[in-house]
Amino acid sequence: MAFDISRRLVLTGAVGATVACATACTTTQTAAAEAAFPANAPSADPDPELLGPRGGVALLSRNENPYGPAPSALKMIEYAGKKGAYYPDIAGAKLAEMIAERHGVTPDMIAITTGSGEALSAIALIYGQKGPIVAPRLFWDTTALYAVNLGMAEIDRVALAPDMSTDLAAIEAKVTTDTGLVQLCNPNNPTGLVADPVALKAAVVRMSKLTTVLVDEAYMELADDPEGNTCIGLVKAGHNVIVSRTFSKIYGMAGIRVGYTISSPETAAKIQSTAMSWISGVGLAAAIGSYNDTAFLDFSKGKIVEGRKMVITTLDALDLEYLPSQTNFVYFKSGKPANDVAKAMKDRGIYIRGQYMDYTDWTRVSMGKIEDIERFCKALPEVVGA
Ligand SMILES: Cc1ncc(COP(=O)(O)O)c(C=O)c1O
Structure with missing residues (x-):
């Protein structure tokens, strides 16, 4: 059966007529729902640890970009949340x-x-x-x-x-x-x-x-x-x-x-x-x-490159081998079992990746918030026993 992608996409998407009108309509709906169910009205922030790293953790193991989502995305997320009753349309x-x-x-x-x-x-x-x-x-x-x-x-x-x-x-x-x-x-x-x-x-x-x-x-x-x-x-x-x-x-x-x-x-x-x-x-x-928020994309890339430079400077100072990354992570040879390095970092609240396959002494660190990369760079000499 031929698959009609335009039909499929019609089933999956939705910006609706105009954001302004839609926002006004949903505000009325939200007000009505809040009046009917006052206990459900947002009163406090959710548990800050429900999503994202736990307090004090430098999450450098999953190649995320903690500077996102862009404000342009967050604005649309708020709008989309209010339209959450509906299956996406266009x-x-x-x-x-x-x-x-x-x-x-x-x-x-x-x-x-x-x-x-x-x-x-x-x-x-x-x-x-x-x-x-x-x-x-x-x-x-x-x-x-x-x-x-x-x-x-x-x-x-x-x-x-x-x-x-x-x-x-x-x-x-x-x-x-x-x-x-x-x-x-x-x-x-x-x-x-x-x-x-x-x-x-x-x-x-x-x-x-x-x-x-x-x-x-x-x-x-x-x-x-x-x-x-x-x-x-x-x-x-x-x-x-x-x-x-x-x-x-x-x-x-x-x-x-x-x-x-x-x-x-x-x-x-x-x-x-x-x-x-x-x-x-x-x-x-x-x-x-x-998608077309170039200011945010440039900002993110700048932060990633800045973090990568900090990691590379640290690895150079320790004379450790690494691969020339063009991503938001660096694969380096610590000379120690990768799982031990990851464990020693975790004990310090810094999460990095453990061993891949039989690449025993290669370790991957992701870029993250600059202050978290600073923590990694400070801990590394001690962890690798330099
Ligand atoms: C190379 C590569 N491709 C794809 C993915 C999947 O990412 P997502 O499903 O979040 O798009 C990842 C996730 O880390 C990845 O490293």
Whole structure:
């Protein structure tokens, strides 16, 4: 059955007629509800620890952007909350139009999901059934593992190059028409490395003639040259490529859960129809509010680069090896078991990542609030015994 994406998007979105009129109407409704249910009227702030890090914790383990959401998103969240009684109407279509316009594609090439993770899980289910998912040994594998755990995919991991970059030649050597999917992550997580754009695009084009290639660009907006590195141009040129992006990273909306893919219209329809839920109106409204908020995006990138410099200065001073990150995290070799380093940091209220696979003494620290990165930098010499 052909999937009518415009109908699907009509079911998922909603900015309604005008925000001003809508706000006035909902204010009346809210006042009526508060009069009828005075005990439910907001009286105090909720528990400040209900969401986000507990007091005193420097949360540097999950690649979030604590400077978000943007004020432009928060304004729309308030509006959307008041409209929460209604299933979203046209907001999905509106957001798809905005994304399509930015990237010079048509709205039917966009699938919008509950975080990019939902799209990536759908992709793993769709393509994993056809054959192995070929991927670098280290990548963000959560969604491929989702399909593996359901018995619907296998991951064929390819060793990293000696410099820990994705070994494109070795990956390409594995790919045949029986490959279900090639999954790349650029910049990669947890390494933070950006692939050489010329080599990457040439390899992706060749591999996409044999199978579908997914390029997860969750961190691309944080790279030094997003335009030069993105594979969206390959989608536009008609290659069998899917690019995923998210509002969880530079937009600082990890808790609000909106992501999207760019692909051919047929593939977008498949992803959208395989996704398991409808996106919340609050998420769509927040994404619409901040998608083109360049002042906020520049501010966030500035804070991330500032934090990265602080971490690198500390690592240099301690003479510790690290990878040149173009993301909001740094992968470094502490020389100690990564889980012990994470535990020692946690004892100091600083949360960082533990070990990945058998990379025993490599540790990942995410950027966060500058004062939290300061705490990490101060604690590191003691933790690594320098
Ligand atoms: C590389 C990469 N892709 C995708 C995701 C999923 O993010 P979300 O589902 O919040 O969009 C993450 C989360 O950390 C990630 O690191």
